[in-house]
Amino acid sequence: MRKILIIGAGKSSSYLIKYLVDKSQSENLQLTIGDVNIDNAKTLVRHNPEVNIIHLDVFNENSRKSAIKNADIVVSMLPARFHIEVAKDCINFKKHMVTASYVSTEMQALDEEAKANGLIFMNEIGVDPGIDHMSAMQVIDSIRDKGGKMILFESFTGGLVAPESDTNLWNYKFTWNPRNVVVAGQGGAAKFLQESQFKYIPYNRLFRRTEFLDIEGYGRFEAYANRDSLKYQQVYGLDYVKTLYRGTMRRVGFSRAWNVFVQLGMTDDSYTIDDSENMSYRDFVNAFLPYSPTDSVELKFRHALKIDQDDIVWDKFLELDIFNANKSVELKKATPAQILQKILMDSWTLSDNDKDMIVMYHKFGYELHGEKHQIDATMVAVGEDQTYTAMAKTVGLPVAMATLAILNKNITTPGVQIPISKEVYTPILKELESYGVVFNEKKVPFLGYNPLNI
Numbered sequence: 377m378r379k380i381l382i383i384g385a386g387k388s389s390s391y392l393i394k395y396l397v398d399k400s401q402s403e404n405l406q407l408t409i410g411d412v413n414i415d416n417a418k419t420l421v422r423h424n425p426e427v428n429i430i431h432l433d434v435f436n437e438n439s440r441k442s443a444i445k446n447a448d449i450v451v452s453m454l455p456a457r458f459h460i461e462v463a464k465d466c467i468n469f470k471k472h473m474v475t476a477s478y479v480s481t482e483m484q485a486l487d488e489e490a491k492a493n494g495l496i497f498m499n500e501i502g503v504d505p506g507i508d509h510m511s512a513m514q515v516i517d518s519i520r521d522k523g524g525k526m527i528l529f530e531s532f533t534g535g536l537v538a539p540e541s542d543t544n545l546w547n548y549k550f551t552w553n554p555r556n557v558v559v560a561g562q563g564g565a566a567k568f569l570q571e572s573q574f575k576y577i578p579y580n581r582l583f584r585r586t587e588f589l590d591i592e593g594y595g596r597f598e599a600y601a602n603r604d605s606l607k608y609q610q611v612y613g614l615d616y617v618k619t620l621y622r623g624t625m626r627r628v629g630f631s632r633a634w635n636v637f638v639q640l641g642m643t644d645d646s647y648t649i650d651d652s653e654n655m656s657y658r659d660f661v662n663a664f665l666p667y668s669p670t671d672s673v674e675l676k677f678r679h680a681l682k683i684d685q686d687d688i689v690w691d692k693f694l695e696l697d698i699f700n701a702n703k704s705v706e707l708k709k710a711t712p713a714q715i716l717q718k719i720l721m722d723s724w725t726l727s728d729n730d731k732d733m734i735v736m737y738h739k740f741g742y743e744l745h746g747e748k749h750q751i752d753a754t755m756v757a758v759g760e761d762q763t764y765t766a767m768a769k770t771v772g773l774p775v776a777m778a779t780l781a782i783l784n785k786n787i788t789t790p791g792v793q794i795p796i797s798k799e800v801y802t803p804i805l806k807e808l809e810s811y812g813v814v815f816n817e818k819k820v821p822f823l824g825y826n827p828l829n830i
Contacts, residue, residue, distance in 0.1 A: 377404050377405065377406040378403070378404055378405055378406065378448050378449075378783055379405075379408065379446060379447045379448045379449075380396060380405055380406070380448065380449055380450075380451065380779060380783075381408045381410065381443055381446070381447035381449070381450045382396075382407065382408070382409045382410070382451045382453060383410050383411070383432060383434065383443075383450065383451065383452050383453060383462060384411055384452065384453030384454045385409050385411040385413075385414075385416050385417035385420065385453070386411075386416070386453060387552075387767070387768060388453060388476070388502070388767065388771040389409075389416075389417075389420070389768070389772060390420055390763050390764050390765070390768045390772065391764060391768045391769045391771075391772035391773050391776070392451070392453070392768075392771075392772030392773070392775050392776045393407070393409065393417075393420050393421065393427075393772075395773060395776040395777070396776050396779070396780070397421065397424055397426060397427060399780060400426040400427075401426070403780060403783075403784075405426065405783075406426060406428070407426060407428070408427070408428040408429075408443065408446075408447065409421065409427060409428070409429050410430045410431070410432025410443055411429075411431070411432060412431065412432065412433050414429050414430070414431055420763070430443065434458050434461060434462065440461070440462070441465050441468075444462065444465045444466060444469055444471060445465075445469045445471075447471055448471065448472075448783065449471060449472040449473070449474065449779055449782060449783055450462060450466055450471050450472070450473045450474070451473075451474045451475070451775060451776075451779055452473065452474070452475045452477075453475075453476070456475075456477035456478060456480065459475050459477060459480070459483060460480065460482045460483060463482075463483055463486055463497065466495065467486060467489050467490065467493065467495070470493050470494075470495060471495070472495055472496045472497070472498075472782050472783075473495070473496075473497045473498070474497075474498045474499075474501060474775055474778050474779045474782070475498070475500075475501070475775075476499075476500070476501055476502030476503075476505075476506060476771050476774075477499060477500070477502075478499070478505060479499045479500060479792060479794060483497070483499065483792055484792055487791050487792040490790055490791050490792055491790045491791040493790075494790050495790055495791075496782050496787060496789070496790055496791070497791065497792040497793065498778050498782065498787070498793060498794075498795065498800075499792065499793065499794055500794040500795065501774045501775055501778045501794070501795050501800075502770070502771035502772075502775060503533070503736075503767070503770035503771050503774070504533040504736070505794065506770075506771070506774050506775075506795065507736065507755070507770055507774060507805075507808070507813065508531055508533055508736060508738075509608075509794055509795050509796050509801070510774070510795050510796075510800070510801035510804060511736070511738065511753060511755065511801075511805065512529070512531060512612065512738055513612065513796045513797075513801055514801055514802070514805060515738065515740050515753060515817070516529070516612060516613070516614075516740065517798065519740065519744075520613075523744060523745075524742040524743060524744040524749070525616070525743045525744075526614055526616075526617050526740070526741070526742050527618050527619070527741050527742055527743055528617065528619040528620075528739065528740070528741025528742075528750075528824065529619070529620055529621075529738070529739070529740060529741070530619070530621045530622070530623070530737075530738070530739040531621075531622045531623075531736075531737070531739075532589060532599045532622070532623045532624070532625045532735075532736065532738075533624065533625060533734070533735070533736045533737075534597065534599075534624060534625025534626060534734070534736075535551045535552050535733075535734055535766075535767055536548065536551065536625070536626070536627065536732070536733045536734075536735060537549040537551060537726070537730065537731075537733060538731040538732060538733040538758045538766075539733070540731065541727075541729070541730035541731050541732075542627075544724070545688065545691055545692045545695050546627075546629075546630055546692055546695075546723075546724070547626075547627035547628075547630060548626065548627065548724060549724045549725065549726050549730065549732075550720070550721065550724045550725060551726065551732035551733075551765070551766075551767055552767055554717050554720065554721055554724070555713070555717055557720075558643055558645075558713045558716055558717045558720070559645050559713055560624065561579055561582045561583070561603060562579055562643070562645070563603065564579075564603060565577055565578045565579070566579075566582055566601035566602060566603050566604070566605070567604055567606060568601055568605035568620060568621040568622070569605070569606060569609075569617070569618070569619055569620040570619050570621070571618050571619060571824075572618045579638070580638060580639070582600055582638075583600055583631040583632070583634050583635035583638060584631070584632070585600070586598045586599060586631050587623075588628065589625065589737050591735065591737065591754050591756065592754070593756075594735065594756055596627075596628050597625045597626065597627060597628065597735065598625070598626055598627070598628045598630065598631055599623035599624060599625050599626070599737075600623055600624055600626070601621065601622070601623050602622040602623055602624060605620055605621050605622040605623075606620060608622075611794070611796060612796065619741070619824075625735050629688070629689075632689060633689045633692045633693070636683070636689070636693070637716060639681065640664040640665075640680075640681070641664055641712060642660075642712045642713070642715075643712065643713050643716060644711065644712045645711045645712070645713035645714070647711060648709040648710060648711055649663065649709075649710060649711070649715065652705050652707055652708060652709060652715060653704075653705065653706055653707060653708040653709075653710075654704070654705075655704070655715075656700065656701045656702065656703060656704055656705070657697065657698050657699065657700045657701075657703045657705065657719055658673055658698075658699050658700060658701040659701075659705075660698075660705055660715050660719070661677060661698050661699060662676075665680055666680065673699055674699055677693070677699075678690065695723065696719065696720065696722075697722065697723070698719055703722075705718065706718075726762060729761075730762070731758055731760070731761070731765075731766070732758075732759045732765045732766045732767055733756065733757065733758050733759070733766055734755075734756070734757045734766045734767060734769075734770050735754075735755070735756050736754065736755040736756075736815075737752070737753070737754050737755075738751075738752070738753040738754075738815075739751075739752055740752075740753070741822055741824065748822040749819065749822055750819070750821065750822040750823065751817055751818070751819055751820070752817070752818050752820050753815045753816065753817045753818075754815065754816050755813065755816070757770055757812065757813055769811065770813060773808060773811055773813070774795070774804055777803075777804045777807055777808070778795065778800065778804060781800075781803060781804070786799075786803060787799055787800055
């Protein structure tokens with residue numbers, strides 16, 4: 377039997393495991409799932425005889441190496457910073473490896489060794505990064521095959537709550553790691569290319585420079601810029617493109633309200649707050665406002681941020697209950713970002729019956745035979761429940777499909793790589809369609825780069 381080792385059985389692994397279990401007999405697969413907490417894996421597998429579940433601590437060198445040595449291919453679903461030790465073992469034991477994470481500097485440094493050993497280290501094969509790469513390159517390559525020249529590329533992705541579960545004024549709930557939402561956009565100015573000019577948006581302006589996007593059947597969204605839109609310019613072969621912009625999608629109005637937290641400094645993760653464990657939510661908000669012996673916290677908040685009492689933005693903050701003097705932070709030596717995350721999790725945690733949604737939107741502008749054209753491509757995936765989420769589907773299925781394709785020698789190019797070649801994206805995108813992950817492409821008049829506020 378062909379042995380697959382999956383390290384990590386977290387929220388994104390449900391579809392990954394189900395796909396490989398369903399294929400286990402026809403493809404002669406033996407799955408081993410290793411995690412420090414095996415309960416979740418047991419729930420997902422339900423005593424399937426084709427699956428072994430083992431306790432695996434990635435920091436225990438002996439157990440990690442033993443598990444990897446016994447596999448034919450390794451799927452790492454660990455947090456990105458832990459992949460490298462797994463990858464080094466895969467080099468030593470000559471095993472292929474698949475991850476959904478961004479290629480780190482340390483991972484890229486293994487490229488020559490991977491190639492020398494004929495090993496495939498497939499990275500960035502989740503949703504974003506992953507499905508965004510594959511769907512973009514499929515259209516870009518088709519344009520080039522026709523003799524077209526790319527002049528514009530914009531790409532947007534959002535992890536959101538499904539319309540039927542959208543029950544708050546922010547039109548948002550945490551569908552993935554809450555911490556990543558709170559600290560999004562920090563660590564340097566967002567940069568992109570607009571009409572051959574480099575543009576930069578500092579963090580303090582990021583959430584006030586957005587553009588609108590409309591998706592048929594799902595209404596209007598807004599998008600703010602990712603930190604580095606130029607990261608894949610050379611990788612995608614877009615060296616001569618005039619406009620290149622990548623962004624994150626939210627429902628309209630989210631960014632304006634979120635900007636209030638940014639302006640007050642509540643998303644800062646660089647220092648800790650003294651006596652934070654004894655603060656109330658109201659104390660936390662008040663800590664960022666000017667002193668006044670007479671004005672209430674609410675009044676100071678509205679005056680500082682210039683929010684009118686009848687503004688919908690004000691209602692959003694009231695809904696979060698951030699002025700409650702009876703709710704305690706209960707976090708010792710916490711950063712502002714950690715406290716804000718705790719407050720938001722009270723309101724934005726998905727309930728048992730809630731469903732999540734992944735939305736993706738690409739714009740392709742190109743010249744062909746002297747004329748300018750544009751293609752818009754959109755994809756929406758809605759989750760089934762809190763186990764089989766849209767996020768788990770769009771992350772786990774591409775990982776699983778790539779893993780099986782490597783075992784079946786349908787993907788053969790060795791080295792540290794991402795899924796931008798036809799060898800990878802053509803069969804995986806086609807198979808994803810059978811699972812409801814479908815891109816709707818539409819030719820529209822070329823509008824150029826025309827965001828609302830950028």
